[in-house]
Amino acid sequence: xxxxxxxxxxxxxxxxxxxxxxxxxxxxxxxxxxxxxxxxxxxxxxxxxxxxxxxxxxxxxxxxxxxxxxxxxxxxxxxxxxxxxxxxxxxxxxxxxxxxxxxxxxxxxxxxxxxxxxxxxxxxxxxxxxxxxxxxxxxxxxxxxxxxxxxxxxxxxxxxxxxxxxxxxxxxxxxxxxxxxxxxxxxxxxxxxxxxxxxxxxxxxxxxxxxxxxxxxxxxxxxxxxxxxxxxxxxxxxxxxxxxxxxxxxxxxxxxxxxxxxxxxxxxxxxxxxxxxxxxxxxxxxxxxxxxxxxxxxxxxxxxxxxxxxxxxxxxxxxxxxxxxxxxxxxxxxxxxxxxxxxxxxxxxxxxxxxxxxxxx
Numbered sequence: 001x002x003x004x005x006x007x008x009x010x011x012x013x014x015x016x017x018x019x020x021x022x023x024x025x026x027x028x029x030x031x032x033x034x035x036x037x038x039x040x041x042x043x044x045x046x047x048x049x050x051x052x053x054x055x056x057x058x059x060x061x062x063x064x065x066x067x068x069x070x071x072x073x074x075x076x077x078x079x080x081x082x083x084x085x086x087x088x089x090x091x092x093x094x095x096x097x098x099x100x101x102x103x104x105x106x107x108x109x110x111x112x113x114x115x116x117x118x119x120x121x122x123x124x125x126x127x128x129x130x131x132x133x134x135x136x137x138x139x140x141x142x143x144x145x146x147x148x149x150x151x152x153x154x155x156x157x158x159x160x161x162x163x164x165x166x167x168x169x170x171x172x173x174x175x176x177x178x179x180x181x182x183x184x185x186x187x188x189x190x191x192x193x194x195x196x197x198x199x200x201x202x203x204x205x206x207x208x209x210x211x212x213x214x215x216x217x218x219x220x221x222x223x224x225x226x227x228x229x230x231x232x233x234x235x236x237x238x239x240x241x242x243x244x245x246x247x248x249x250x251x252x253x254x255x256x257x258x259x260x261x262x263x264x265x266x267x268x269x270x271x272x273x274x275x276x277x278x279x280x281x282x283x284x285x286x287x288x289x290x291x292x293x294x295x296x297x298x299x300x301x302x303x304x305x306x307x308x309x310x311x312x313x314x315x316x317x318x319x320x321x322x323x324x325x326x327x328x329x330x331x332x333x334x335x336x337x338x339x340x341x342x343x344x345x346x347x348x349x350x351x352x353x354x355x356x357x358x359x360x361x
Contacts, residue, residue, distance in 0.1 A: 009168075011062025011116035020065035020072050023262045027273060028078055031164060031191060033289045034275075035082035038162070038189075041285055043090050043098060052101045054152050054161040055079050058141035058173070060106040062116030075164055076106045076117060080126050080134075103155065104129070107137035107144040114138045141165065145177055149184050159185040166193045175215045179253035182278060190254070190276040196241050196261075197269035200226065217247025241270070252276055256283040 009018045043051060057076045065072040073081065087100045108114050114136050121130055130136070137144050152159050163181060165173050173192060181188050199213065203226055209218045222243065229236030241261070249257035254276035261270050275286040 009061055009065075010110075010112075012112045013116055013119055017062075017064060017066040017071070020067050021264065023264045023271070024065075025067065025072065026262065027166065027193065028072070028075060030273065030289055031075060032078050032082055034191070034286060035079065035162070036086065037285045037288060038282075039083075039086035039090060039100070041281065042160075046094065047096060048098060049096050050099050050101060052156045052158070052160060053083075054103045054105065054148070054156065055083065056105045056107075056144075056148055056161060056163045058107050058144060058163065058165045059167055060108045060113065060117055060136075062113050063120035075166060076104070077120065077124065079104065079164065080121075080124075080129075084125075102133060103151070104134045105137060105144065105148050105151070106134065107139050107141060109138070109140045111138045141167075141172055142174065142177055145180060149180070152185060158187050161185055161188045163188060163190045163192075165190060167195075169195045170199045170216075171212045175248065175251040178276065179251070182253040182276075186278055188277075189279075189282055190274075192272075192274045192276060194248070194272045194274065195269070196244060196272045197237070199244070200230075200237065200240055201269070215251060216244055217250070218244075241272075245272070245274075248274070254278065256280060258283050258286055 011018065039051075057079060060076045061074050063074045063077045065074055083100055083102045087098070090098050090100075106114075106117060108117070118130070118136055121127060121134065126134065137147075139147075148161075152161055161181075167173050173194075178190060178192070181190060199216070199218075203213065203218065203223060209220070209223065225243075226240050229240050245257070245259045248259075255278045257274060257276050259272050259274040261272055263270050275283065277283060
């Protein structure tokens with residue numbers, strides 16, 4: 001079993017660009033917006049004059065798409081532009097110039113994709129970075145990761161890094177790789193795409209789960225429950241999705257795992273884009289991005305103290321949180337109802353630090 005969807009995105013020098021779909025276009029908008037708020041958050045001290053960071057795109061593709069006859073930059077070019085624009089924006093009106101010392105690792109297991117990206121960069125304002133701060137790799141992500149970690153540790157004291165892992169299916173980024181990232185780079189953040197419906201569709205019956213799925217908490221009891229849940233339609237699928245998310249959070253090694261759902265009309269299935277980090281502030285910034293880009297991503301469950309495990313109360317009518325004004329109002333009401341009991345339960349009636357509350361939530 002490959003664990004992959006059919007890859008509709010293929011780049012080859014001299015051939016037409018692949019067409020970008022709406023959900024992929026919005027994913028890129030999330031990455032763009034998040035990188036913008038990231039640098040505005042990290043560089044708050046006007047005395048700061050240097051920021052070291054590494055950007056990793058583990059499934060880089062060719063760097064450009066066709067969007068209705070116009071070019072749409074792909075993730076590696078989005079990353080390069082975001083860091084360039086951040087440097088310009090953050091230095092406006094600044095007495096002490098800020099230098100963003102960024103290193104980029106762009107990898108893809110398809111050699112033609114890497115060569116296409118090379119040509120894309122050579123035709124851009126970033127051509128002089130090739131072979132210097134921009135490294136291209138013809139490697140699978142699991143092969144690339146140890147090289148990247150070693151390079152970051154050699155160059156950076158704090159190990160600040162952002163991993164963009166836009167895999168096609170669900171098997172190319174093992175949970176062990178995510179744990180390795182956070183074990184070695186506490187200030188790292190990961191933006192992970194995961195085809196959660198493709199995984200559920202693959203789980204047809206009971207039996208001994210294969211290692212590629214057992215790493216996501218797919219056990220024999222889960223398989224039996226999934227056979228029952230899927231008979232109930234969308235509510236059952238939503239419960240299974242949330243159960244898988246809970247297990248991914250558990251095995252990822254990340255303190256904060258913030259999943260959001262998007263629907264691919266071409267594949268007729270949901271995919272998950274998750275932000276993983278060890279920082280509450282980073283989680284809050286990603287949440288702000290989803291509020292800004294509301295009504296495309298949907299969060300399964302309620303907006304307040306929702307659990308990532310399945311909830312038997314889920315129904316098709318109440319299971320979607322779409323980041324609109326109604327959702328904001330409902331979330332505030334739910335928090336007013338739920339927070340007092342949660343604080344009492346967690347504190348045992350004694351003091352509870354606010355930072356501890358955020359982690360436990």
